[in-house]
Amino acid sequence: MDSDRPPYIRAMKLKRDEIASFKDYPFNIPALKKLYDLSFHAKVTYIVGENGMGKSTLLEAIAVASGFNPEGGSFNFNFSTRESHSDLESFIRIVKSGERPKDGFFLRAETFYNLATNIEELDKQGSGKRIIDSYGGKSLHEQSHGESFFSAFINRFSGNGMYILDEPEAALSPLRQLSMLARIDELVKQQSQFIIATHSPIVMAYPNAKILQLTADGIMELQLEETHHYTFMKQFFEDKDRMLYHLFNKD
Numbered sequence: 001m002d003s004d005r006p007p008y009i010r011a012m013k014l015k016r017d018e019i020a021s022f023k024d025y026p027f028n029i030p031a032l033k034k035l036y037d038l039s040f041h042a043k044v045t046y047i048v049g050e051n052g053m054g055k056s057t058l059l060e061a062i063a064v065a066s067g068f069n070p071e072g073g074s075f076n077f078n079f080s081t082r083e084s085h086s087d088l089e090s091f092i093r094i095v096k097s098g099e100r101p102k103d104g105f106f107l108r109a110e111t112f113y114n115l116a117t118n119i120e121e122l123d124k125q126g127s128g129k130r131i132i133d134s135y136g137g138k139s140l141h142e143q144s145h146g147e148s149f150f151s152a153f154i155n156r157f158s159g160n161g162m163y164i165l166d167e168p169e170a171a172l173s174p175l176r177q178l179s180m181l182a183r184i185d186e187l188v189k190q191q192s193q194f195i196i197a198t199h200s201p202i203v204m205a206y207p208n209a210k211i212l213q214l215t216a217d218g219i220m221e222l223q224l225e226e227t228h229h230y231t232f233m234k235q236f237f238e239d240k241d242r243m244l245y246h247l248f249n250k251d
Contacts, residue, residue: 007043012040012062012092012095013036014091026057029052031049034218038212044188048197048198050215053215053216059197060108065093066162068106071108072105073118074104102160103158105157106166107149107153109171119131153180160190163192165197181206184206200229201233
């Protein structure tokens with residue numbers, strides 16, 4: 001993406017004056033209780049944090065408020081397997097630029113099986129070109145979870161797009177995570193923007209990206225090396241035996 005090209009999504013603002021109580025879910029999540037607004041990088045923004053900090057809840061709300069289906073897919077998908085998402089999207093305002101993406105996708109590991117099933121159901125109806133051809137041509141259910149997830153990412157994303165990914169590393173080996181970074185770079189150079197929720201220090205290693213870490217004290221912008229995920233993994237690999245000793249000898 002050109003350095004002077006604006007992001008498709010500039011920011012999001014929480015409509016705090018419309019929230020009845022911050023004691024109810026999801027507004028009682030510590031990071032969300034202190035949220036007013038977030039701005040996004042024109043290329044890649046990461047949302048990171050420990051389990052329970054609200055990463056996926058926030059990312060899902062951003063995706064739905066941007067026009068995506070809660071369970072994933074492109075702007076055209078509207079299937080629903082189970083209504084389980086929060087109503088947070090009703091309380092945020094997405095600030096867009098004048099640039100409109102030509103492509104878009106919300107890819108989440110948690111509901112990818114449901115997306116694959118919906119694609120097969122739509123193709124069985126036989127109305128027009130097969131959707132699966134845009135995903136590599138092979139049934140996503142006839143591949144391993146990691147293979148099908150990666151195939152969708154490699155084949156379906158076409159550039160000039162707004163792409164929102166929820167924990168993509170859940171289905172990918174470390175090597176495939178590196179391959180994902182390479183593909184992200186290709187798509188960024190094709191004027192795409194990414195917002196990604198992840199636990200993986202590999203996935204969050206895209207150069208000069210914006211990293212927003214959700215904590216009990218709020219949301220802070222950090223460098224990769226300052227995130228909890230990176231420092232923990234670095235400590236583990238540098239002194240694995242000591243960490244395991246204390247883990248297994250708590251008494």
